Amino acid sequence: MNALPDRRLNAYRPDLAEEALRGRLEAPRYTAGTPATVSAPVTALRPRPDAGAGIDTELLYGESLRVLDRADGWAWVKADFDGYVGYLPDNALREAGTDATHVVAVPRTFAYSGADLKTPAVFALSLGSRLNVVGETETRGTRYLKLDGGQFVVAAHCAPAERAIGDDYVSTAVRLLETPYLWGGRSGFGIDCSGLVQLAMMMTGRRVPRDTDMQASGLGIPIDRGDLRHGDLVFWKGHVAIMEDEETIVHANGNTMNVAREGLAAAIERIGWLYQQPTCYRRP
Structure with a gap:
């Protein structure tokens, strides 16, 4: 039996699926969705239409998406930037307009x-x-x-909007030092580890996956620990950190509950007892 597609990046429910899944997954109805734009400063994207559900990620003011369904004050959407699927309040959207300037x-x-x-x-x-x-x-x-x-x-x-903010994403990540840690966060008001990587790289014009497992499997190329340098990434199970230099990382973490600097060796020792050793090292 074939496994179901990743629900984070593929929109399907028992009653409806996105048009892109036609032929791959059976559904009573398919939809291409309608374009819309986020009108709230920051809005949480959740796995189900419930304000008590955990936050998968966040969308920022002006980001574009496709609305797949609307019901009971919620919109089921798929983000254009990274393809993430989820629910957000219907009143956090407006009709799609011209491209951002x-x-x-x-x-x-x-x-x-x-x-x-x-x-x-x-x-x-x-x-x-x-x-x-x-x-x-x-x-x-x-x-x-x-x-x-x-x-x-x-x-x-x-x-x-058409110009990347420099080419060194690490400098953008450093500007977010002391930003509060927020599970699922992806903004300057609160951010998690993979959100920091994605947002900082987005500001240099790069389109990268949202979650840690996606980044660990598909972002850049694998390297050895001894080759680590500025801009490389260190992955643990469920966590990622950015190398500021050969010995120092910058990461959003639940230990300090903010974006912080830390020595790599100290971080590996501290994190090891709970999450074991790093799973891989990658160069974007």
Whole structure:
């Protein structure tokens, strides 16, 4: 008997499946879904339509997806960036519009009600949020970008969407030091180990898998521990860390409950009693 496809990356239920699974999996109905955009600053993606269910991952403001079904205040969706499938509140979405023009390039920033830092902040935005800018203005020497929703963000906190934010993803990960640890988190407000890898690499224009097991099996090439250098990855069962240099890692972890630096040797010894030795080392 063939195993069912990974439910994290393949949308299927007893009553419905995504069109891409036609011919691979039997379902009463198939759907290609309809495009939509995330309108909440950050929204949790859950394995079932239940606010008490654990968080699988998060989607950021302006990210695009396809809505496969809507019912009882929930939307069943598939993210465009990494193909992740899950449920989020229906009111966290808006109709798909034009492609984003800019991306938030700092760990966190605010969207203001006016083009002035003294006006009320309407909501906060995370690194990686995608923005549709429709205008620009200046107040007391500070440039602001006007969003299609009427809010304003500091221009210096953003970058054109089509341009990667440098080519060293480790420097982006380091900027997130002391960000609180959040299981399933993928933003500047809270993040987990594989979310840190994915978000930091996303800011350099790379599309990488979301979860640790996906990254360990398909991201980059395997290497030996003795070859580790800046930018390489160390994997344990259920955990991943980024090499800042030959001896130091940066990782979101449940020990310090934030993104922290740690010596690799010390981390291997500390983690070993619970999760054993690293399972592999990879170079993206």
